[in-house]
Amino acid sequence: MSAPQPTTEPMRPRRVPPQPTPESQPFWDGCARHELVVQRCSSCERFSFPPTNRCQHCWSDDVVWTPVSGRGEVFTFTVYRRAYAAELADQLPYVVGIVELDEGPRLITNIVGCEPSRVRVGMPVDVVFDDVADGVALHAFRPREE
Amino acid sequence: MYQRSAAIVGAAHSELGEVPGSTGLGLMADAAVAAVADAGLKPSDIDGVVVRGPDDEYAFQQQLGERLGLNAAFSTSLDNGGASQTLAVILASLAIEAGLATTVLCGYGRNSWTRTRQAGSRRARMNQSTHNRAREWRDSFGYFGEPATHALGAQRHMAMYGTTKEHLGHVAISVREHATRNPHAQMQTPLTMEEYLAGRPVTDPFGVYDCSLRTDAAGAVVVTSLDRARDLPHTPVVVRGFGSHNNLQGWTVDDHMVTTAAKQSGERAYRIADVTPADIDTAQLYDCFTYMVLAQIEDYGFCEKGDGGEFIAGGALALDGAIPTNTSGGQLSEGHVEGMLQVVEGVRQLRHEYPEERQVPDARLALVSGHGGNTVCHTTLILERG
Ligand SMILES: [Zn+2]
Secondary structure (H helix, E strand, C coil), X not given: CCCCCCCCCCCCCCCCCCCCCCCCHHHHHHHHCCCCEEEEECCCCCEECCCCCCCCCCCCCXXXXXXXXXXXXXXXXXXXXXXXXXHHHHHCCEEXXXXXXXXXXXXXXXXXXXXXXXXXXXXXXXEEEEEEECCEEEEEEEECCC | CCCCCEEEEEEEECCCECCCCCCHHHHHHHHHHHHHHHCCCCHHHCCEEEEECCCCCCCHHHHHHHHHXXXXXXXXXXXXHHHHXXXXXXXXXXXXXXXXXXXXEEEEEEEHHHHHHCCCXXXXXXXXXXXXXXXXXXXXXXXXXXXXXXXXXXXXXXXXXXXXXXXXHHHHHHHHHHHCCCCCCCCCCXXXXXXXXXXXXXXXXXXXXXXXXCCEEEEEEEEEEHHHHCCXXXXXXXXXXXXXXXXXXXXXXXXXXXXXXXXXXXXXXXXXXXXXXXXXCEEECCCCEHHHHHHHHHHCCCCCCCCHHHHHHCCCCCCCCCCCECCCCHHHHCCCCCCHHHHHHHHHHHHCCCCCCCCCCCCCEEEEEEEECCCCEEEEEEEEEX
């Protein structure tokens, strides 16, 4: 997995720790150790997201947290030009994107490490992690350097 | 199959715009009283109530019944977001045809502008999503507000089909043009492309003119049997058909944000009503954002998928255009009442109530849409001049 990015990296919104549920806790535990994990069905071998107790595809209850590649592409994105919270005002502009992982699931995330004006639909990206609190990290994606 | 036996006989909205001190329930009561009066009916005629209130209000139908002294054979509050208001008319029509109720009051009320002004509320609302799930998966990434959800769809549409910011501008400008002839509209000044493009940016590709308004208002309609409707004062507006579709797996799944649930909902509605897109004289579409008009114009088959931008830029939405759309100004320029005013406008156009400058000539069929519930629920009405 990629190394943590310095917190001084620009174009990333202030990010607050999520409030996990018992079902989602393993996902955030994975982020905390800088590993992206998604539930995979032991029966049909397909991935399910968001966290669940049942495979979205075949309804099996045998879903197992599985590390994924962290590779994907930008499915779509939007650049925030307006702050919805005072604390975000000095973070503008920042990019909220939907990344489609090579394994299939699509995640809401931030696109970081490049100017917002350079982000494109279809752009290949890799996961990075941002330690936002003690034992808590959030995923983001940055353009892949080939 | 539905026998086309229900009709809308009353339609009204409350005071609309910035109504200081208003409540959603109070406005809803005002619209309900006006709609029942418009229908030429009395309170005891109402035996069905299907409504929706602000999302944090439980059992809004009970609150309204208490306020207006109504019991009901058939009643519920709906939870399909912006798709609920057209769904209310669908449920009313089905209940009437099935004999479960005879005359159903449908409506929605909100006081969004007033709420925004209440001390502390703005900050609280902006800083945290209402639902636990959104807090977990959105707020942590700075994903706040409804504009972003629709902007994500717009950006994808732009990437796939070459749709431009100017195309979205033509939606805003077209509906504003309609609003200049609506004395109730919140925005009555014409909008130029230059002003549109200079609008305060929100979240790409949206600026302020891509976003619907904050409105205090309610709308209501009364639905009854077509037989009964013929004895009432207004030309009946027949509920000729309807459809719905719900992409419950989510907005970000498959291609839902580019080909929306309007497509399947529209196909069902056309089939049940036995009409085609070419038969529709006016469309009243759920326009929470400019992009949603463009997507629905395509999804409803008024043009091909991907051609919406050029179609609209060519004047399609105007009163003399290919499909006069949101002729009241819609939620972008008249006021945002979660689709309820679209139902009211559809009824008024089919009654030929307006002066020539605002009337769709010889309007016989209107398509009305509702969209919401995390942008995945969609409902369609096809209304016909009786
Ligand atoms: Zn499975």
